[in-house]
Amino acid sequence: MLIEFSISNxxxxxxxxxxxxxxxxxxxxxxNVFKPVVKGEKLPDLLKIAAIYGPNASGKSNLFKAFDIVxxxxxxxxxxxxxxxxVFPFRFDPQLADQPxxxxxxxxxxxxxxxxxxxxxxxxxxxxxxxxxxKGKETLLYDRRxxxxxxxxxxxxxxxxxxxxxxxxxxxxxxxxxxxxxxxxSSEDLKQLREPLTWLQTGFMIVSGDMKSWADSxxxxxxxxxxxxxxxxxFLQEVDVPVTNIRVDxxxxxxxxxxxxxxxxxxxxxxLTHRTALGEAEFDFQEESEGxxxxxxxxxxxxxxxxxxxxxxxxxxxxxxLDSSLHPEIVISLVAKHLKSDSPAQLIxxxxxxxxxxxxxxxxxxxxxxxRDANGATQLRSIHDFExxxxxxxxxxxxxxxxxxxxFVRRG
Numbered sequence: 001m002l003i004e005f006s007i008s009n010x011x012x013x014x015x016x017x018x019x020x021x022x023x024x025x026x027x028x029x030x031x032n033v034f035k036p037v038v039k040g041e042k043l044p045d046l047l048k049i050a051a052i053y054g055p056n057a058s059g060k061s062n063l064f065k066a067f068d069i070v071x072x073x074x075x076x077x078x079x080x081x082x083x084x085x086x087v088f089p090f091r092f093d094p095q096l097a098d099q100p101x102x103x104x105x106x107x108x109x110x111x112x113x114x115x116x117x118x119x120x121x122x123x124x125x126x127x128x129x130x131x132x133x134x135k136g137k138e139t140l141l142y143d144r145r146x147x148x149x150x151x152x153x154x155x156x157x158x159x160x161x162x163x164x165x166x167x168x169x170x171x172x173x174x175x176x177x178x179x180x181x182x183x184x185x186s187s188e189d190l191k192q193l194r195e196p197l198t199w200l201q202t203g204f205m206i207v208s209g210d211m212k213s214w215a216d217s218x219x220x221x222x223x224x225x226x227x228x229x230x231x232x233x234x235f236l237q238e239v240d241v242p243v244t245n246i247r248v249d250x251x252x253x254x255x256x257x258x259x260x261x262x263x264x265x266x267x268x269x270x271x272l273t274h275r276t277a278l279g280e281a282e283f284d285f286q287e288e289s290e291g292x293x294x295x296x297x298x299x300x301x302x303x304x305x306x307x308x309x310x311x312x313x314x315x316x317x318x319x320x321x322l323d324s325s326l327h328p329e330i331v332i333s334l335v336a337k338h339l340k341s342d343s344p345a346q347l348i349x350x351x352x353x354x355x356x357x358x359x360x361x362x363x364x365x366x367x368x369x370x371x372r373d374a375n376g377a378t379q380l381r382s383i384h385d386f387e388x389x390x391x392x393x394x395x396x397x398x399x400x401x402x403x404x405x406x407x408f409v410r411r412g
Contacts, residue, residue: 001021001036001046001107001108001109001203001314001316001344001346002021002046002105002106002107002203002316002346002348003020003021003022003036003043003046003106003107003108003113004018004019004020004021004022004104004105004106005018005019005020005066005067005103005104005105005106006018006019006102006103006104006105007063007066007101007102007103007104008101008102009089009090009096009099009100009101009102010062010065010066010069010087010088010089010090010101010103011059011062011065011066011088011090012057012058012059012062012090012372012376012377012378013059013062013063013066013090013377013378014090014092014093014096014375014377014378015377016102016104017378017379017380018380019050019063019368019380020382021046021047021050021346021348022044022045022046022047023044023045023046023047023363023365024363024364024365024384025044027363027364027365027384027390028363028390029361029362029363031048031339031340032047032048032049032339032361032362032363032366033045033046033047033048034046034048034344036108036344037111037344038108038111038112038113038133039111039112039134039135040134040135040136041113041133041135041136043108043113046344046346047346047363047365047366048338048339048341048344048345048346048347049335049338049339049346049347049348049349049362049366050346050347050348050349050366050367050368051349051350051351051356051362051366051367051368052348052349052350052351052368052369052370053350053351053352053354053367053368053369053370053398054350054369054370054371055370055371055372057372058370058371058372058378059370059372059378059380060320060350060370061208061320061350062378063370063378063380064206064208064318064320064350065086066103067204067206067318068086068204068206069086069087069101069103070103070105070118070200070203070204071200071201071202071203071204071206072086073085073118073120073125073177074177074179074180074197074200074201075201076175076176076177076180077176077180078171078172078173078176078180078181078184080173080175080176082173082174082175083175084122084123085120085121085122085123085124085125085175086122087100087101087120087121087122088101088122089101090377092375092376092377093375098121100119100120100121100126100127101119101120101121102117102118102119102127103117103118103119104116104117104118105117105118105200107196107199107203108314109195109196109198109199109203109314110195112132112133112134112195112196113132113133114130114131114132114133114196114199115129115130115131115133116129116130116131116196116200117129117130118177123174123175124146124174124175125144125146125174125175125176125177126145126146127144127145127146128142128143128144128177128178128179129142129143129144130142130179130193130196132192132196139156139157140154140156140157141155141156141157141158141192141193142154142155142156142158142178142179143155143156144172144178146174151169151172151174153165153169153178158192158193159190159192159193160182160186160190164185164186167185168181168182168185168186171185177197179193179196179197179200180197183197199314202315203314203315203316204315204316204318205301205304205305205315205316205317205318206318206319206320207298207301207317207318207319207320208319208320208321209320211293211294211297211298211324212293212297213297214297214298214300214301215293215294215296215297216297217297217300218232218296218297218299218300219248219268219270219285219296221300222246222247222248222270223248223268223270226247229245229246229247229248230246231299231303232246232296232299233245233246233272235295235299235302235303236292236295236296236299238333238337239295239330239333239334240329240330240333241292241295242274242275242276243272243273243274243292244273244274244275244280245272245273246270246271246272246273247270247271248268248269248270248271249268249269249271250267250268251267251268251269269284269285270284270285271283271284271285272284272285272288272292291326291327291330294324294326295326295330298319301317301319302317302334305317305345305347306341306343306345314344316346316347316348317345317346317347317348318348318349319347319348319349319350320349320350321349321350321351321352322334322349322350322351323351323352323353328353328355328356329355331351331353331355331356332355332356332359332361335347335356335359335361335362336361339361354395354398354399355395357394357395357398358393358394358395363384363390364382364383364384364388364390364394365382365383365384367382367383367384367394368380368381368382368383369381369382369383369403369404371404383398383403386402386403388402
């Protein structure tokens with residue numbers, strides 16, 4: 001689970017900006033937080049949900065792209081061919097053009113707290129550092145720094161021994177994490193590095209852009225297993241979409257000869273049964289509203305997220321524009337459902353829909369804002385950073401500009 005994430009010199013982020021899931025003390029709504037289970041230490045409560053608001057082009061999506069860098073670099077194969085790494089320095093400051101993007105992550109996995117630091121350019125990894133906190137004691141595992149003479153390492157209480165450490169060092173390429181190379185070249189018994197790498201590889205489940213590919217995957221699952229079709233229809237009913245049944249029919253192909261032989265999949269169509277007071281009617285998937293199509297797509301990461309937390313994998317679901325083509329009441333329903341869950345699941349999303357502020361489901365510390373300053377750099381802050389009472393009308397004050405984070409529109 002995520003504790004904090006910091007980013008600097010990346011796209012619209014200039015100086016270090018920190019996004020935190022640490023709950024502020026003395027705020028109400030106890031269902032909105034959970035107590036992280038960590039061996040040997042007691043940590044502050046963490047938030048189940050964070051909603052990020054801000055004008056277009058203020059940096060909301062760039063924060064999520066920074067999350068995805070972690071996943072990309074952690075999953076990069078040790079044998080991968082050199083290619084430009086997906087980092088882009090802040091363009092408005094020429095002094096930062098040749099400086100690395102810096103990322104700092106605090107997270108929990110398998111009841112252990114970690115701190116991971118990464119600095120990288122498009123050409124190579126410049127710095128990499130992993131700290132563990134067994135029983136709350138800060139313990140360096142390794143520190144990698146690039147210099148003109150090559151990579152220099154400092155090892156702390158790292159398992160494996162000197163000979164194995166030397167092998168890992170020699171095998172690590174400039175665009176590959178030492179952490180990933182060490183795990184690839186070690187036995188299953190060496191879990192000290194394997195567990196934090198697992199979270200870096202899978203800890204963020206990111207949903208962004210068009211939901212079509214997710215909807216296609218949901219339909220494939222429904223076609224292969226009626227159990228999934230029932231789950232999707234139940235999910236839709238829970239958010240007041242009256243779909244009582246989903247089935248996937250095979251379509252007889254009219255093509256013959258070579259075209260039929262080249263076809264790798266039989267064609268199919270998804271049919272949804274809607275129920276009203278007058279009875280039932282069937283609709284083709286293509287006849288459904290964009291909102292219903294998006295919900296069918298969103299069911300898949302929502303389900304995978306819930307299952308991952310039941311198995312204690314502690315993924316953080318990250319959704320860019322949760323309100324895309326969804327009615328505000330559906331967004332509120334999804335948020336409320338997540339808060340009622342007993343699992344320590346975390347959901348982070350961007351939105352322009354301020355009805356959520358008015359719904360009074362979330363606390364002040366769960367609303368975050370992005371805005372661009374005079375230098376074009378993203379500033380990231382929580383509403384809780386501003387003076388105000390817990391009971392104040394957040395939506396009204398937001399539109400009054402009390403928290404900033406509103407677009408400046410020239411009129412006339």
